[in-house]
Amino acid sequence: MVYAFFISHWMLCVLMQSLFQHRYAAHRMFTMGPRTERALHLLTYLIQGSSYLSPRAYAILHREHHAYSDTEKDPHSPHFYKDVVRMMLFTKGRYEAYAYEREQPEPRFRGGYPEWPLVDRTLAQSWLMTLVWVGLYSAFYVAFATSPWQFLLLPLHFVMGPIHGAIVNWCGHKYGYRNFPSSDRSHNTLPMDFLTMGELFQNNHHRFCMSPNFAARRWELDPTWQVIRVLAWFGLIQIATPQRAVYPDPRPQQTGEPTHVEIQTA
Ligand SMILES: [Zn+2]
Ligand SMILES: [Zn+2]
Numbered sequence: 247m248v249y250a251f252f253i254s255h256w257m258l259c260v261l262m263q264s265l266f267q268h269r270y271a272a273h274r275m276f277t278m279g280p281r282t283e284r285a286l287h288l289l290t291y292l293i294q295g296s297s298y299l300s301p302r303a304y305a306i307l308h309r310e311h312h313a314y315s316d317t318e319k320d321p322h323s324p325h326f327y328k329d330v331v332r333m334m335l336f337t338k339g340r341y342e343a344y345a346y347e348r349e350q351p352e353p354r355f356r357g358g359y360p361e362w363p364l365v366d367r368t369l370a371q372s373w374l375m376t377l378v379w380v381g382l383y384s385a386f387y388v389a390f391a392t393s394p395w396q397f398l399l400l401p402l403h404f405v406m407g408p409i410h411g412a413i414v415n416w417c418g419h420k421y422g423y424r425n426f427p428s429s430d431r432s433h434n435t436l437p438m439d440f441l442t443m444g445e446l447f448q449n450n451h452h453r454f455c456m457s458p459n460f461a462a463r464r465w466e467l468d469p470t471w472q473v474i475r476v477l478a479w480f481g482l483i484q485i486a487t488p489q490r491a492v493y494p495d496p497r498p499q500q501t502g503e504p505t506h507v508e509i510q511t512a
Contacts, residue, residue, distance in 0.1 A: 247390040252399050255293075260410045261443045262290040263299065264470040268445070271301035271359040272308040273506045275458040276474065276483045283360055291365050296379035297407035300366040303344035305359040305506075306351045307337070312455055312505040313355075315419075315430035322415040325431060330416045334408060337415070345371070358506060380404055410442055418448030425462055425493050426453035437466050444468035454491035455505050462491040 266286055269275045278286070291298050307321050316323045321340040327333040343349040345366075369375050383403040391397060402409060422433035432448040439446045439460075447460035447468060454462070459471040477483045490496075 248387060248392070248396045248399065251386060251390070252403070255403060256406065257440075257443065258293045259297070259406045260445065261470060261473065262293050263304075263407060263410055264443045264445050265473060266290045267299055267301050267304040268308065269458060269470070269474070272305040273456060273487075274358050275456065275487050276478070276485045278483045282482055284362070287360055287362050287365060291369065294407055295382075296376050296404050297409075298365075298370045299341070299407050299411075300345045300370060302359045302361050302366065303341050306344045306355045307341055309355040309505050310351070311415075312452070315432065315452060322411070323431075324416045324420050330412050333416060334412045337411065338408065410445070414442055414445040414448070418446050422446070422449075424449045426450070426495055428452055434466070437463075439467070440469060444470040450491050453495070456487040457489050457491035458485055458487060459489050459491060463493040 267290070270278075270286075287301070290301075310319070310321050314320045316325055318326065320326075322333055322337040324330070324333060327336065344351065383400060387397055387400050417435045418433060419431050420433065422435035424433055426449055428449065430452055432452040434449045435446040444460045447462075447466065450457075450462045450466070451460050458474055459468055461468040461471065474483070474485065478485050
């Protein structure tokens with residue numbers, strides 16, 4: 247029971263991060279009506295709980311990552327830190343600067359992400375709500391754990407979002423294979439990415455950052471893309487950007503494309 251809960255929470259948290267914070271908020275790869283957006287926003291908070299990430303702060307940080315990938319201005323390049331914990335702590339500081347609006351980003355990184363102050367600030371930044379989530383996860387373990395060793399998994403639930411971020415940012419820019427040459431050091435870590443639902447196709451994603459399917463070769467599989475197809479088939483979302491990522495590279499001479507679709511706001 248505890249393992250089923252851990253695996254489900256892991257998969258759902260990283261699916262929502264890939265779908266909502268990454269592909270929707272940061273890149274605008276698809277659109278949806280305002281009510282669907284609110285429902286997905288709330289669902290993301292309920293699933294991610296104590297480790298929920300503000301879509302606005304995530305989007306700004308992530309657009310910086312694409313613009314300055316693996317340079318000193320990258321908010322989380324593994325090539326500038328001795329270990330993954332140091333990289334995580336630095337990224338946390340950058341994230342909080344935007345989440346608490348202590349700093350303003352370059353204007354080109356702003357806009358087009360969903361904002362809901364009740365969720366992103368009142369609930370997500372409340373210590374009381376963090377304690378409620380920690381209490382709920384702990385209560386589940388107290389009720390269903392069958393061995394004391396299982397409690398070692400419990401703290402991972404508290405900070406699951408940052409753990410997923412650290413795996414993707416560290417491994418995806420260090421380990422694996424490359425399909426496309428690029429100035430950054432992005433890699434595809436797993437050919438079938440069930441660990442982070444497609445996020446570890448960093449090399450494909452950096453080369454074609456607006457392609458909604460992160461897989462490019464016949465034997466690569468991006469689980470979040472399969473979810474996007476189902477949501478689009480039901481009419482809940484509309485895919486906004488064409489799939490350009492294919493292997494071999496159809497336009498090897500071109501480099502770079504905008505990291506997100508600019509949304510006109512009235
Ligand atoms: Zn990356
Ligand atoms: Zn991205």
